[in-house]
Amino acid sequence: MIKPTDTDKEQLDIFLKQVMSHWQNPASIFDSYTTQRQKMMLDRLRLQAQIMLIVGLTVIAFFLWVNVQAAGKISAFKIGLVVELMIGACWFLCQNNFGRRYPQIIFLTLCWSVTCIAQIATALFFNFVEPRIGILILMFLTQATMVPVLWHLHLISQIGTITCYLVLYFFYNSTLKYPFTYYVEQGIYLFWTCIICNFSVYLYEKLRKNEYNTRKELELAQEKSERLLLNILPEMIAEKLKHQHTTIADSFHEVSVLFADLVGFTELSSNIPPQRLVELLNEIFTIFDKLAEHHQIEKIKTIGDAYMAVAGLPIPRSDHAQAIAYMALDMQKAINKFNQERNLSFCIRIGISTDPVVAGVIGLKKFAYDLWGDTVNTASRMESHGLAGCIQVCEASHQCLKEKFVLEKRGLIKIKGKGEMMTYLLKSAIAN
Template identity: 35%
Template sequence: MARPQVRAVFLKPELSPRTELPYQAAGLIALFNHVGLLTLFAAFAIWPMVVFNFLSIAIFVVVLVLIRQRRVGLGLFIAIGEVIVHQILAVHFTGWEPGFQLYLPLVGALPLMLPQVPTARRFALASIPVLAFVALFFLHDPSPPNPFPEPVANVLQLINLLIAFCVPWIFVYYFRHGAELVEADLARAALRAEKLLNSILPPSIVERLREGQVVADSFDDVSILFCDIVGFTSLAQKKSPEALVRMLDEVFADFDDLVEQRGLEKIKTIGDAYMVAAGVPEALEDHAQRLAELALAIRASSRDYAANTGEALSLRIGMHRGVAVAGVIGKSKFAYDIWGDAVNTAARMESHGEPGRIHISSEMADVLRDRFEVSPRGEIEIKGMGVMPTFWLEGARPGGGPR
C-alpha cells in the first residue's frame, strides 16, 4: 500500500534565496543576542540560564543552516519554540522587570509572513508565543527575587524594549529588500522573455497575441524568398553534427542580420532552407526591391563565407510576389507563418533554379527592372504550375542598386 503523502507546510515552504533574507537576518540577530545574554547571565551567576543559552546558541546555528537549506518553516518553528522556553525561564529566574517577556509577542509576528502556507496555519503558529505570553502573565508570580541591581535591571528593560521595537523594523526592512530583489529578478526574467518572444515573432504580432486576438491576415501583394544550400546532403555526410550545426548557425546568423537591416521578416528555417517575407506583417511599398537587395546580399555573404572558410558553399535562391495569408496557429511552439500562391511559387523558383543564381518569376521581374539587371531564362516547365516564363536576377543597375 502506498504511503500517503504528507504536506509539511510548516517544514519546507518553497522560498527563493531572495525571500529568505529576512529570516536569515532574524536568525543572526537572535544568535548574537543569545551570545550577549550568555555573558550577562554568567556575570550574575544565573547558571541555569547560562546552560540554556549555550543550548540556544547551538539551536540558532542549526536554524540558520535550515534557512540556508530553504527549510525556513522548520527553522522558524524551532526558533519560536526556543524563544518561548527561553523567555519563560528568563522570567522565572529574573522576574518581569528586565522585560524578557517582551520577546514573546514579537516572535508571534514572524510566521505571518511565511509564503505558500495557508492563512489559518500561519495564524495558528503565530498564536503559540502569544498564548505563552498570556499564560505567563496569569499563571506566573510577577514578583520573583530580582538577581540584578536596579540600574542593571533598568538598562536590561530598556535594551529589551528597544530590541522589541527594532527587530520588527529590521525584519520588515529585509523582507521589503528581499521583495525588491525578487521583483528585480522577475523584471530581468520578463525582459529576457520579451526579447526571446520578439526574436521569434514580429513585435506587432506579439502585441496582438497578448490582447487575445486571433492572428490571421491576408495580403494582396507580398514578396517571398527561399534559399537552399546546394548539395547539402553530401556536405552533411562529410561533417560531424557539431560542425554542421556550427556552419549553419554562422551562415544563417549573417542572413538574419541582412534581413533585419532591410526591415524584412524572417519566417523560418527548414533544415538548410531559409525563408523570408517582405511586406508582412506590415505593408511595404517597395517590398520587392528590398527583397531583391536581400537576395543579392545573401548570395554575396555565402560567397564570402565560402572564400574565407574553404567550404564548398553555394545557394539556390528563388523569389516571387503575389497573394498570401499569414498568421499564428496552434497552442504550443507556435510561430508566425505564411501560406499561399506567393509562397508556393517562390519555393518552385528556388527548386527549379541553378547553383549561385537568383531565379525569379515574371511578376517579380516586372517590378525590379527599373533598379536591377534581370535576364530572361525563357519558358520552363514548373512542377505543378505548368510552363512559366522566368528570369534571373543578375545585380543592381548603376545608381539604382542596394541603398
C-alpha cells in the first residue's frame, strides 16, 4: 500500500474528521464511558455552582429584607456569606486539576454547603433547628436535573443532609415546635423527593450508557468499514468515492505496472487438495502484499495465481520504475525463500511496463480500483511472453532503469497484438 506524503496525510486527517462529524459524536470513542461521564459531571457542576451563587444572593437579600432586628440581619448575612464562599470555592475547584480528579467531592460539597452548613449555622446563631423542606427539595431536584450522574452519590448527599438535621435537632430542640403530624408530612415529602430524584438519575444514566454503547458500536462498525474500504481502495480514491457519485477516472502520465504469475501453479493444483492450494497461494500473496507496502506500491488485484501492482499512482512519484524493479527483485527472493522453507518448487515469472495509464473505479457494486491502457496490456504481455524465474521489461522501463540496475538485452520478441518488441531481463540492482 502506498504511504502518503505529509500533505496527503493532512488531507486524510481532514477526511477522517469529516467522517467522524457525520456521526455527530460529542466525544471520542476512545474515551471510556466513565471518562465521558466525569467530564459531563464537571461541566454541569460548574454551571450549577454559578446558578447557586446567583440564587444565594437573592436569598441573602430576602433575609436582609425580612429580618427587622439588626442582629437577625447580621446573622442571616453571615450564614449566606459562608454558604456563598463555599459555593465559590467549589466553582474555583472545578477549574483546576482537583475538580477533574475529584468531581464527586465537589458534588457533595455543593449540596452540603446549602443543606448542612446552613442548618449548622442556623443552630449556632439562633439555637434551634427546623426542617426547611423547601430548600432541601430545591437542592435535591436541582442536582438531579443538572448533574444526573451516579444515583448513589445523590443518595449519599441526601442521607448526609438528613443525618445532619437529625443530629442538630437532637441537640438543639428539646420540644416539638410544631405538631407531630407536621414533621411526618415533611418527612413524607422529603422521602418521596429523594426517591424520585434517585430513580430519575438511575434511569437517565442507564439511558446515557445505552446510548454510549450504541454509539460506540456504530462508530466501531464505521471504523471497521473504513478499514475494509481502505484495504480495497487507496486512501485518496476512497475519499473521492465518498463525496463523488460519478465515475472516478484519472489519467497518469507515467507509471510502472507489474504482472507476476506463478509458473506451473495450474499443474500443481491437480496434485494437492484445493484447500491446501488456496492456503499456499494466500501465504505467497501475503508476502507480496507486505513487499508492496514496504516499497510504497499499490496492489491492484489478483487473478487466480497472477498478481498485479503499480507504482506511481494514485500519488505520482518520479521513482516509480525503480520502486517496481526493487519490488520485482524482492518477489524473486521471497519465492526462493518460501520454497526453501517449505521444500517446494514454485517459480515466478514477472513482466514490467512503463507508460501512461488511466486508473479509476467503475460500476455500482463490488468496487475495485483498476487500470486501463496500452501500458497494462504491455505489462501483461511482458509477463506471459517472459521466461520462468525472470523479470522481463519493455523498452520504456529499460530507459528508466538502466542507470541503476543490471539489465540483459533479450532482443526482439513477437508479442501478440503488438508485433515485435525489444525486451530486457532485469537481473539486479547496481551496488552503490
